Amino acid sequence: MPELPEVEAVAQTLRPLVLGKKIRCVHVFHPIGVKPQKSAFLAQNAEGQTIRRVTRHGKYLLLELDRGLLSLHFRLDGQLLWFSNARELEVNANRPPHNVHVDVAFEFNRGVLGFADRRHLGRVHVFESRNVGSGLRSLGIDALSKEFSAKQFAQLLSQSRRPLKEFLLDQTRVAGIGNIYSCESMWHAKIDPRRHADSLTKKEAARLHKAIVSVLRRALECCLRPAPDFRDPSWWFQGLEKILRAYGLEDQPCRRCEKPIRRIEQGGRSTYFCATCQK
DNA sequence: CCTGCTACCTGATGGC
DNA sequence: TGCCATCAGGTAGCAG
Numbered sequence: 241m242p243e244l245p246e247v248e249a250v251a252q253t254l255r256p257l258v259l260g261k262k263i264r265c266v267h268v269f270h271p272i273g274v275k276p277q278k279s280a281f282l283a284q285n286a287e288g289q290t291i292r293r294v295t296r297h298g299k300y301l302l303l304e305l306d307r308g309l310l311s312l313h314f315r316l317d318g319q320l321l322w323f324s325n326a327r328e329l330e331v332n333a334n335r336p337p338h339n340v341h342v343d344v345a346f347e348f349n350r351g352v353l354g355f356a357d358r359r360h361l362g363r364v365h366v367f368e369s370r371n372v373g374s375g376l377r378s379l380g381i382d383a384l385s386k387e388f389s390a391k392q393f394a395q396l397l398s399q400s401r402r403p404l405k406e407f408l409l410d411q412t413r414v415a416g417i418g419n420i421y422s423c424e425s426m427w428h429a430k431i432d433p434r435r436h437a438d439s440l441t442k443k444e445a446a447r448l449h450k451a452i453v454s455v456l457r458r459a460l461e462c463c464l465r466p467a468p469d470f471r472d473p474s475w476w477f478q479g480l481e482k483i484l485r486a487y488g489l490e491d492q493p494c495r496r497c498e499k500p501i502r503r504i505e506q507g508g509r510s511t512y513f514c515a516t517c518q519k
Numbered sequence: 520c521c522t523g524c525t526a527c528c529t530g531a532t533g534g535c
Numbered sequence: 536t537g538c539c540a541t542c543a544g545g546t547a548g549c550a551g
Contacts, residue, residue: 242544272528276547299545315545317529341529359528361545375546402522411546420544480544487544508524510542525549532542 242316244383244416245456246477247299249463250320253470255294257322258303258353262290265347267326269334272360273343285366286310286346297370298379298415310346311365311376312355318362321354322470329354332473340473356473375411383416384456393452394445397437404440405433406507408452417452420480420487421459423512425452427486432518433511434504458483486512 266286268279285308293304303310312318321342323329329352333342342354344364355364367373380396381388396413397404407413408422417425426433428451431444440448462479469475481488485495490503494514504511 246544313546315527316543357528358530359543361528363546374548400521406522409545418544477544507522509545522551523549524551526547527545530543532540534540535538 242299242314243418243421243459244296244299245421245459245463247296247301247314247416248384248460249477250468251294251296251301252464253468254301254320254353257351257470258291258348259294260290260292261348261351263287263305263346264349265326267329267345267347268343269345270341270343270360273355273357273362274364277365282344282364282366297376297382298411299418300376300379302370308366308368309370311363311367311373313363313375314357315359315361315363317359318355318357319473319475320468320470321356321473323352323354325350326352328352338473353470378412379415380411380413381415383414383452384460388414388449388453390446390449393449394440394442397440397445400437402437403433403506404431404435404437405511407437409507409509414452416456419509419511420484421452421455423487424455424483424485426518427513428455430518432515433506433513486514488512 263286266283268274271279274282289305291303295302301312326347329345332338333340340356341358342356344355346353365373371377400407405422408417429448431448462483463477486501489501489512491500494501497517499516501512502515
């Protein structure tokens with residue numbers, strides 16, 4: 241559930257399910273999912289606590305407890321699953337013929353929340369506060385927060401000479417933008433991903449800021465309709481393809497100028513863009 | 520501090 | 536059909 245809109249949709253959908261519920265028991269089926277923390281540490285710090293708020297910062301989903309918080313990061317493939325009870329989870333997960341890998345589960349009085357990830361790259365951690373944990377602590381401004389203004393964005397851009405694409409993926413500057421929506425935002429703003437961040441004019445920075453916010457809002461609407469279905473392990477966000485204009489469209493004609501979309505590599509990741517209308 | 524590289528994992532896909 | 540290479544919406548950790 242990779243980028244900000246997907247995580248926000250999950251947060252909104254999850255909120256009514258877990259708010260005010262007490263974590264009766266934590267199950268760690270695959271310890272890699274809590275690494276580098278220990279299973280016992282997670283259990284000790286989460287069991288018996290009630291979920292007071294469900295929030296999000298960048299791509300991190302945060303379950304705030306009476307004391308401390310749970311930090312869930314889905315990386316590339318992580319997802320949440322909901323089971324009626326521990327028995328249902330036991331029957332349906334982590335055993336053939338089902339292909340459902342629940343690494344960590346939180347059991348409530350009614351219902352169980354599972355964190356599943358077949359690649360085991362996603363992580364569940366427990367922290368005293370948001371200021372602990374390297375990834376979470378160093379996150380920049382959330383791209384859908386009030387603090388993310390055009391002025392603030394221009395300021396951040398001016399402080400970096402990295403290629404724009406790499407700058408947008410840097411979660412310590414602006415949090416929440418990933419590979420898809422960085423490409424989409426730059427396409428909408430008509431700016432070349434290879435430009436250095438500090439080379440953007442104020443006007444271009446403002447255009448890109450606007451593009452980022454509208455791309456993320458649009459994607460969030462898509463992610464909420466239909467809303468995530470935690471009861472279906474095969475569920476995934478649908479319909480996002482129809483809003484994409486660059487990502488994954490190598491060799492297909494640009495929707496503005498008809499020239500083929502190009503794919504290049506930046507920082508070890510694919511960038512899709514139109515070399516003709518993105519300057 | 521910054522930047523760039525690799526590791527971490529599994530599964531889907533396409534070429535031969 | 537099988538085998539191999541490549542790709543995937545991400546980040547942590549490390550060296551320089």
